[in-house]
Amino acid sequence: TQLLEQSxxxxxxxxxxxLTVYCNSSSVFSSxxxxxxxxxxxxxxxxxxxxGGEVKKLKRLTFQFGDARKDSxxxxxxxxxxxxxxxxxxxxxxxxxxxxFGPGTRxxxxx
Amino acid sequence: NAGVTQTPKFQxxxxxxxxxxxxxxxxxxxxxxxxxxxxxxxxxLIHYSVGAGITDQGxxxxxxxxxxxxxxxxxxxxxSAAPSQTSVYFCASSYVSGQPQHFGDGTRLSxx
Numbered sequence: 001t002q003l004l005e006q007s008x009x010x011x012x013x014x015x016x017x018x019l020t021v022y023c024n025s026s027s028v029f030s031s032x033x034x035x036x037x038x039x040x041x042x043x044x045x046x047x048x049x050x051x052g053g054e055v056k057k058l059k060r061l062t063f064q065f066g067d068a069r070k071d072s073x074x075x076x077x078x079x080x081x082x083x084x085x086x087x088x089x090x091x092x093x094x095x096x097x098x099x100x101f102g103p104g105t106r107x108x109x110x111x
Numbered sequence: 112n113a114g115v116t117q118t119p120k121f122q123x124x125x126x127x128x129x130x131x132x133x134x135x136x137x138x139x140x141x142x143x144x145x146x147x148x149x150x151x152x153x154x155x156l157i158h159y160s161v162g163a164g165i166t167d168q169g170x171x172x173x174x175x176x177x178x179x180x181x182x183x184x185x186x187x188x189x190x191s192a193a194p195s196q197t198s199v200y201f202c203a204s205s206y207v208s209g210q211p212q213h214f215g216d217g218t219r220l221s222x223x
Contacts, residue, residue, distance in 0.1 A: 033210060042115070042201050042214025043154070052116075088153060092209050098170050099144070099209050101153035 003027060004089055004102035012108040016078055023072045023089030029103040032072045032091040034063055037104075043088055079109045113137050117202050117215035124192045124222050132187040132218050134202030142208045143185040144169070145177065147198040150218075154201065160185055161208050192222045 005024045013019055023032065028089060031050045035043035047056050049065035056063045061084075062075040076083055090101040118133045136143065144159035148150040156169030174196060176188040185204075189196060200218045203211030 031210070040216065042203070042216050045212050046212070048210070090154075091119075097157070098156050099211065100170070101146075103151055103153040 002090070003016070003093065003100045006087075006102040006105050008105060009103070010106050010108075012047050012110065015080060015109055015110075018077050019079055019107070020073055020075045021087055021092050021107070023074075023102055025070050025093070027093040028069050029057065029091040029093050030069070032049060032065060032069075032089055034072070034074055035087060035088040037086040038084075043086075051054055069087060076107075079107075081109045081111050115202055115204055115213050115215040117200075117218050119218060120216065121219045122221070124189075124220065125164075126192060126222060127194050130189050130192065132189075132200055132202075132220070134185045134187065134215060135183050136185075136202075136204040137183065138204060139182060139215065140204035140206050140213075141182065142206065142211075143179070143202065143204045145175070145185070145187045146201045146203065146211075147171065147196075148201060149198050157187065159187075159209075166208055185205060189220075193220070194222045196220065197222045 007022050033048050034046045037043040048060045052067045052069045054065045064073050086104045086106050088104045092099050098105045115136045140165050141162045145155040145157040148154045154170050158177040162168045166177050202215045203210035
C-alpha cells in the first residue's frame with residue numbers, strides 16, 4: 001500500500017486544454033513537494049506547499065495543499081507540449097522519518 | 112555549476128558481481144540521498160546522509176551500502192548484485208534535510 005496515491009495514473013490531452021491531477025493520503029503531511037520528471041532525466045522540484053489550504057502559482061501551474069494537509073492538487077491551465085512528463089508528489093508524513101514519493105501521473109500533451 | 116553528477120549512466124552486471132555507483136554534488140549540500148525508481152512504484156529511498164560521516168537507512172536498504180567521507184561525494188555500493196536490483200538509481204542533494212531538491216540524471220542498471 002502506497003502512502004501517497006496519485007490520480008489519474010495516465011492522462012493524454014490536447015494542447016490548450018486544462019487539467020488537474022491529484023495526490024492523496026490517509027496520513028497528515030508536514031509539507032508536500034511536486035516534481036516533474038522528463039524521460040532520461042531526474043525529477044525537478046517544482047514547488048513545496050507547507051500550510052493547510054495554501055495555494056501557490058508557478059506560471060500556468062497552480063498547486064493547492066488540502067486544509068487537512070492530507071492531499072494536494074496540481075492544476076495546469078492551457079497545457080502545452082512542454083508540460084509533458086511524469087508528475088510526482090512527495091513528502092514526509094507527521095509520523096514517518098522517510099521522504100516518500102507517490103507513483104506519479106504521466107501526462108502527455110499532444111500538439 | 113554541475114549540480115548533482117552520477118556515473119556511470121548505464122551499467123550491465125551479472126548476478127553476484129559488485130559495483131559502486133558514484134554521486135557527487137558541488138553545491139555544498141549537507142543532505143544527500145539515494146533512490147531507486149521502478150515502474151508503477153515511484154521513487155523509494157535506499158539510504159541517506161545528513162552530513163559527512165553520518166548515514167542512515169531508508170525504506171529499501173537491503174543489498175546496498177553507503178559511506179560519506181566528504182560533503183561532496185556519496186557513493187552507493189551493491190555488494191552482490193541480484194536481478195531484483197535492476198532499476199534506475201537516482202542520487203539527490205539538498206540543504207533541507209529530508210527534502211531532495213536536486214537530482215542527478217540517474218544510473219540505469221541491469222542485472223542479468
